[in-house]
Amino acid sequence: MSKKALFMVHFGTTHNDTRELTIDKMNKKFADEFKEYDLFTAYTSRIVLKRLKDRGENYSTPLKVLNALADQGYEELLIQTSHVIPGIEYENLVREVNSFSDKFKTVKIGKPLLYYIDDYKKCVEALAEEYVPKNKKEALVLVCHGTDSPLATSYAMIEYVFSDCGYDNVFVVCTTAYPLMDSLIKKLKKAGIEEITLAPFMFVAGEHAKKDMAVTYKEELEENGFKVNQVILKGLGEFDAIQNIFLNHLKLAIEKDDKDIADFKKEYTNKYL
Incomplete structure (x- = not known):
């Protein structure tokens, strides 16, 4: 055997x-x-x-x-x-x-x-009910690791698929490469968002989630006039x-x-x- x-x-x-x-x-x-x-x-x-x-x-x-x-x-x-x-x-x-x-x-x-198109839809189904705010003036911001690889487009696509599924108050920001915080803030203001829920789009809620997201990103969003209602420290895993x-x-x-x-x-x- x-x-x-x-x-x-x-x-x-x-x-x-x-x-x-x-x-x-x-x-x-x-x-x-x-x-x-x-x-x-x-x-x-x-x-x-x-x-x-x-x-x-x-x-x-x-x-x-x-x-x-x-x-x-x-x-x-x-x-x-x-x-x-x-x-x-x-x-x-x-x-x-x-x-x-x-x-x-x-x-x-x-x-x-x-990897496959259906993977994005399944991720939306898994997260939407628990994560996406019902108030359209409040946005869910998913914090991603980011990458210099051409596959960085995957992060933009998960935001696109959320929107395609009817969740147009979901946005993505990355700790590396694109989209970074300046791009996120411009989109939030354009969409008329006033309040924020932060959550990691990472398998584990580790260093990036506890420091970059829960501290640095929260402070930067608040400095730009947004109210951060919730910081979720829950990994995708x-x-x-x-x-x-x-x-x-x-x-x-x-x-x-x-x-x-x-x-x-x-x-x-x-x-x-």
Whole structure:
């Protein structure tokens, strides 16, 4: 019988409270779903790994785990990330996994949270009832990590899909790249928003949520005349519906090989031309 590994990969966090509610919760959910697989975990953020190591907590990188799995004779590998978008961290993970393509019999990788069009709609469904203010003068501002990758468009798209679903008082701001706070403030004023609810659009409610969002962003919004009614410190990973999106991605990867865009275009070119 071949050895099977379930490899859970996270950006990581230095905050134990949110880790227990998100990362640990997701690891358990997947381990319960794939009981015949041995569970392994890793963090991709080098900054998080260093800070954890400095306080005596050692977590592995994906490369270390992949090497260990190959050395221990594992043949079947399931990999699921909790990254929100298929950006730089996810691209690096895929590159590292591909470098081990000859070490394992089968490797299946589940996509990040926002990959397929339906993922955006499912996120709206998961968050809208609890998060979106009923008062149209009050906005929900989702604080995202941001990225320098072209996949930064994913953050603008989640705002677009909220609007398309009838929630036109939902806005996005990022801690990195675009859109930043100056863009957000202009949009809020143009929309006639007076009050704000802040919530993280991140898997964990860690450093960015507790400091950038709950302190810096709150103060900046208040300085610009907005009343911040609520700051929600709840990571996306606390929502069962969000974790189910990840779970469905891994199940989809197991069921069939993912088609890349080139295959998709070729299929439809042959069909219609």
